[in-house]
Amino acid sequence: MKTSPIAIFKEKRPVIISGPCSAETEEQVLETCTTIAKSGKVDILRAGIWKPRTRPNSFEGVGVEGLQWLKKAKEATGLPTAVEVANFNHVFEALKHGVDILWVGARTTVNPFSVQEIADALKGTDATVMIKNPVHADIELWTGALERLHGAGITKLGLIHRGFAQYGNSVYRNDPKWQLAIEMKRRFPEIPMVCDPSHICGKRDLLHAVSQQALDMDFDGLMLESHIDPSNALSDKDQQLTPKDLEIIIDNLVVRRPNISDEDLSQKLSMLRSQIDLIDDDLIKLLGERMKVAEEIGLVKREKGITILQTNRWEEIIEKASETGKLQGLSKNFMIRYLNAIHQESIEHQNEVMNRTELEKE
Numbered sequence: 001m002k003t004s005p006i007a008i009f010k011e012k013r014p015v016i017i018s019g020p021c022s023a024e025t026e027e028q029v030l031e032t033c034t035t036i037a038k039s040g041k042v043d044i045l046r047a048g049i050w051k052p053r054t055r056p057n058s059f060e061g062v063g064v065e066g067l068q069w070l071k072k073a074k075e076a077t078g079l080p081t082a083v084e085v086a087n088f089n090h091v092f093e094a095l096k097h098g099v100d101i102l103w104v105g106a107r108t109t110v111n112p113f114s115v116q117e118i119a120d121a122l123k124g125t126d127a128t129v130m131i132k133n134p135v136h137a138d139i140e141l142w143t144g145a146l147e148r149l150h151g152a153g154i155t156k157l158g159l160i161h162r163g164f165a166q167y168g169n170s171v172y173r174n175d176p177k178w179q180l181a182i183e184m185k186r187r188f189p190e191i192p193m194v195c196d197p198s199h200i201c202g203k204r205d206l207l208h209a210v211s212q213q214a215l216d217m218d219f220d221g222l223m224l225e226s227h228i229d230p231s232n233a234l235s236d237k238d239q240q241l242t243p244k245d246l247e248i249i250i251d252n253l254v255v256r257r258p259n260i261s262d263e264d265l266s267q268k269l270s271m272l273r274s275q276i277d278l279i280d281d282d283l284i285k286l287l288g289e290r291m292k293v294a295e296e297i298g299l300v301k302r303e304k305g306i307t308i309l310q311t312n313r314w315e316e317i318i319e320k321a322s323e324t325g326k327l328q329g330l331s332k333n334f335m336i337r338y339l340n341a342i343h344q345e346s347i348e349h350q351n352e353v354m355n356r357t358e359l360e361k362e
């Protein structure tokens, strides 16, 4: 029996998935795929066939015709292929044309109806499916998609981290929010996790740094878009790499081991880790003390009839703590998230002491 393409994740790290954002013409698909395959550094070919675009009237993919081109690329290179599917018909056509890996895109993962349609279409097949994170930072939707496919009997599953939509300016096209991918790795340690730096970055100059960070987060693979002529690509031209640049990025990645075998290093690490454990203990105890003081303030506020939220005081704390954080080398972004989490917890403690009725206390 043919081995499953998911098995490759047990054999090689990182697995590289590459190919054009969109299949545009037969020549473009074949030229891109055969050139990147020649380097020997790409393990799986990809190409977008149906492109879910944010706005209408832009290139929405060539459709079924492109599957023939991808099939030819597979025959020419001997590499397995991957495409995005978003509905029953896509699944049917992709499997009919011998696509090896199907992936569920971010815009589909957000919709349980669509995910269920795909899961139903796959029932009884031996398909390999990878699931991209939903567009917004809802880890339960990502988990739910995995469960729906598993529930349909699909066991060869993988995850793809492509970052999360955000409002306003950022260096990234999609905010990586690494902590969500890390949480999925914690929940499903056996399922391969691939990073899609192309969609996180949106532009070429960040691709190397994000790819390296993914490897240092112990990801199993990278999906990097490539195009024989990126400047004339019909979609996402700023984030696609020429075959040469793809090779340069792969060559410059440092692949580090997830486990330690060296005895000295292991001792040194466990010493440093016990220091971290002690500091974490102190931090948690201090936070507990802070909440007790907040509760006392809550009692005063209840007696005097003052609201929990005190905007001016909170503003003062943010300013002072941000300054102290800066001196300690803590990023502004972290300080804001940290202070907001503390403030929220403090408000909840005060709400508890101020508004809990006698009945609820029992």
Ligand SMILES: O=C(O)C(=O)C[C@]1(C(=O)O)C=C[C@@H](O)C=C1
Binding pocket: 294, 297, 298, 308, 309, 310, 311, 313, 314, 317, 342, 343, 346, 347, 350
């Ligand atoms: O200073 C207060 O009034 C508090 O209740 C404490 C605290 C805080 O946790 O720092 C909590 C809520 C207010 O919005 C401002 C500050």
